[in-house]
Amino acid sequence: MTASNDRDNGIPEDVLASVRRLIEWAGDDPAREGLADTPGRVARAYREYFRGYDEDPARHLSRTFEEVGGYDEIVLLRDIAFQSHCEHHMAPIIGKAHIAYLPGDRVVGISKLARVLKGFASRLQVQERLTAEVADCIWEHLQPRGVAVVIEAAHACMSARGVNTPGVTMTTSRMMGVFREDERSRKEVLSLMGL
Numbered sequence: 001m002t003a004s005n006d007r008d009n010g011i012p013e014d015v016l017a018s019v020r021r022l023i024e025w026a027g028d029d030p031a032r033e034g035l036a037d038t039p040g041r042v043a044r045a046y047r048e049y050f051r052g053y054d055e056d057p058a059r060h061l062s063r064t065f066e067e068v069g070g071y072d073e074i075v076l077l078r079d080i081a082f083q084s085h086c087e088h089h090m091a092p093i094i095g096k097a098h099i100a101y102l103p104g105d106r107v108v109g110i111s112k113l114a115r116v117l118k119g120f121a122s123r124l125q126v127q128e129r130l131t132a133e134v135a136d137c138i139w140e141h142l143q144p145r146g147v148a149v150v151i152e153a154a155h156a157c158m159s160a161r162g163v164n165t166p167g168v169t170m171t172t173s174r175m176m177g178v179f180r181e182d183e184r185s186r187k188e189v190l191s192l193m194g195l
């Protein structure tokens with residue numbers, strides 16, 4: 001695909017030019033054959049990585065179910081794989097999240113918790129804020145008795161550059177409601193998460 005086709009696909013010329021300039025800055029020749037279509041691909045990849053700016057993740061929690069058959073225990077979604085990008089280096093953050101809540105009088109379809117995570121992850125992020133945003137969103141829109149979010153992730157800005165330490169993961173957590181106030185509830189949710 002040529003640059004003119006990329007323009008036809010709605011990718012602005014200055015975006016393509018910026019990627020060509022970065023390739024040149026890295027030390028390569030953006031005009032060589034193997035790189036000719038790269039600016040368009042990078043631009044399209046960016047649209048995909050950052051599609052979270054086009055949505056309000058809370059919308060996934062707008063449809064709730066009140067009929068839960070008397071269920072009043074923890075609902076947990078474990079090991080949700082996700083990808084984000086750090087806002088300091090625009091480098092990948094790759095990890096998994098565990099999201100739990102103790103329902104009040106409504107629950108959501110379980111895939112919705114993963115969609116909330118992915119909505120916030122598809123933006124430039126720091127892991128601490130991502131963790132807080134997911135927890136706050138569930139707290140505010142589901143009005144549960146507790147929310148627990150734990151995220152474990154590797155940061156390419158640390159594993160592939162800088163201190164160059166592959167294999168290191170960072171863990172962040174946010175506990176709200178009963179999971180913050182009651183130690184037994186917190187221990188229970190952490191143990192269900194396998195932590």
Ligand SMILES: [Zn+2]
Pocket residue numbers: 086087088089090091155157158
């Ligand atoms: Zn970074």
